[in-house]
Amino acid sequence: MIVLTRLNRSRFAVNPDLIERVQATPDTTIIMVDGATFVVTETMDDVIAQIVRFRAGVLATAARLVERTDDETSEPLPDETSDPVPEAER
Template sequence: MIPLTKLNGDVFYVNVPLIEQVEALPDTTITLVNGKKLFVRESTKEVNELVLAFYRRIGLMGISTRKEET
């Protein structure tokens, strides 16, 4: 689960596998697989980083590195 902030400032946790999509409309809107929409203060980039960190933490995603061309 990842912590997110409602527009009123309350912190809550979302079960990451339930996230279907994240959009900026202009508030960040998270749509869950059941169709429920959540509006959060974090940007889409911040939500993405939290999701990626969650998957790394539980071992479902390795740490990738980019090789720069020389």
């Protein structure tokens, strides 16, 4: 989610994946895929920068999760030819 500011200074969060377009006419207007529109105080460049940071954060988080999963699965597997139950425990 990105946080934007309406002209009355109230803040709200929006899912950037649901933004259809951003236009400056001269106020910055966010048009959502469902047709909802929001006029915000941020410039169009600021909104785009927030969207880029949001998506970069999503990708960075996904990469860290993949690395963590790879680290967990890269542990050596037990030798399949060895008996999993030690002789003393039988």
